[in-house]
Amino acid sequence: MANVVLSNVQKRFADGTIAVHDFSLEVEDGEFLTFLGPSGCGKTTTLRMVAGLETPSAGTIHFGNRRIDDLEPGERNVAMVFQSYALYPHMTVGENLAYPLRKRGVPKPERDTRVAATAKLLQIEPLLARRPKQLSGGQQQRVALGRAIIRDPDVFLLDEPLSNLDATLRAYMRAELVQLHRRIGKTMIYVTHDQVEAMTMSTRIAVMHQGRLQQVGPPSEVYERPLNRFVASFVGTPAINFIDGRISATGDGLAFVGDGLVFPIADQVGGAESGGGRPVVAGIRPEDVTIGGGQPGQGDAEVLVVEPLGHETLVVLRVGTSQVVARAPARSDVTPGQRLPFSINRQRVHLFDAATGDRLG
Amino acid sequence: MSRPLRRAGRAAGLIAYNLGIWAVILVLSFPLIWMVLTAFKPRSETLSFPPSFLPRRWTLEHFERVLNSTPFLSFFANSLIVAVATTCLVMIVALFGAYSLARFTYPGRRLVGRLILFTYLLPSTVVLVPLYLIVVALGLANTLAGLVLVYTTFALPFALWLLHAFVASMPLDTEEAARVDGASRMGAFFDVVVPQALPGLISTALFTFILSWNEYLFSLVFITDTRTKTLPSGVTSLLLDSMNVEWNMLMAASVLITLPVLIFFAFLQKHLTKGFGAGSVKG
Incomplete structure (x- = not known):
């Protein structure tokens, strides 16, 4: 019953800054939706509007059929986990x-019964008599989660809850959160700038940039079919490679003609309506660049840097005047x-309009 | 340098440092020590030459006379009433005021903040006459209520400034968490803000109490009736006139006046340092 519907929501601060522009989104009941974006993109402001901490x-904002944007935070039956955990320091x-x-x-x-049950669920029973400052970051995180789940809210709001943890603990808590979501099955809205968290935990991701919603979809869709250049650049590690070029008409159809790179593109842009000579940007994921493959249409490139990561090796190539990162097997020679x-896997190349940054095809 | 020599050098430095500190403490506290010792000396010994440091004969007669044959206890009660009432009034107004200055945005907020500090900078003698006229106009001349009102105007700016720094340095998150957890704004204020501001509240209360307890000038000018005099003005007017100074009784009375403040300090010292450090800790 707790789907969250934001309709044309805008947030303008007293100084005139517009933090969120005309934001509309429906978060399904039981979904784990992540607001993903860089600092200042409006994701936390949007979450705070859902919580009632910003007006x-x-x-409008509705939970199911109930309009909640004029209610006090305490009347909305939401629970929130803050980035700082916001535990009450004077309480155990x-x-x-x-x-x-x-x-x-x-x-x-x-x-007392519910405190005991929650403490058991989160394995923090031995900590009940301690004060927050006597706990480690991970333990504080669990207490903050416990305070959220104890009262069975309609919606959970999580504002970068893992960002203060070290890398190992963060990976562990990611898995814990996913399990917790599965177990309690409640709607969760999660805010992060970490695309790994967004990709691994979410049912759907809402990518935001400069206060505007850029794309909403399952992680695979956001990764495989980014709707614009910003989404393509923000999602994926190592970042996607961009090469400037133009669409040119050849005897066999259309082709991308870029700096040091030429390949046919009829599949991507869906025919001649894109027009010849149009300036475009090709986005190529590092895993779609193969070194040493003999496929036609690409060519030779100079190796600039080799970054062995253990499980794989990243190779930085000079293609024309651009640098292109390629993923290679662990023990590449x-x-x-x-x-x-x-060679590049041209079926998986993303083309964006150079002026608007929008996806073509 | 060898290790034992270095250790010896460090120990000597530490001893010199401690000796220096104790010398300063001794110089600063000498008047206090002299006050206490004089209070216990017989009258004959007080002005004898050469002076004796420790009393040759210890006596409680001055304390007895101060308590039994002067209105000291009435002054004490008046001082206590004025100090407690001022402290309560200042704390209530300053806490809400400081919260408003720290947490709400409204036109003129910064100006109000600066004006408050400005009023604190005004010498009290400048406002003596205007305040007296106001108190008389309100019909509060010669009353404890009038003094409470006047002391509040002195203590409030500093209290507001101190508490404002304290509240502003507190993270907003816990307050917001309390509101999401079901508390009203006022509920979050009492559940989360007040307990966290406790060290600041204690130091502010202590400051206000001491200010009201020790205040002399206004009490001297505003109160002429012996029944409503407070300790500083009451005791001095009683034991100190141009002809005759009852040194031993004055010192005994001073010991009794200092005692409550000293006890307060001893218990609350830890909070006091914490409170005055507020605002400067966050960088």
């Missing part, structure tokens, strides 16, 4: 967990300065 300047872990129940008038015996043949 939209225009537009047990009191922190019990606080939302106390505010809702849950009687003490029931509060490649050295800087070498000239090697390379």
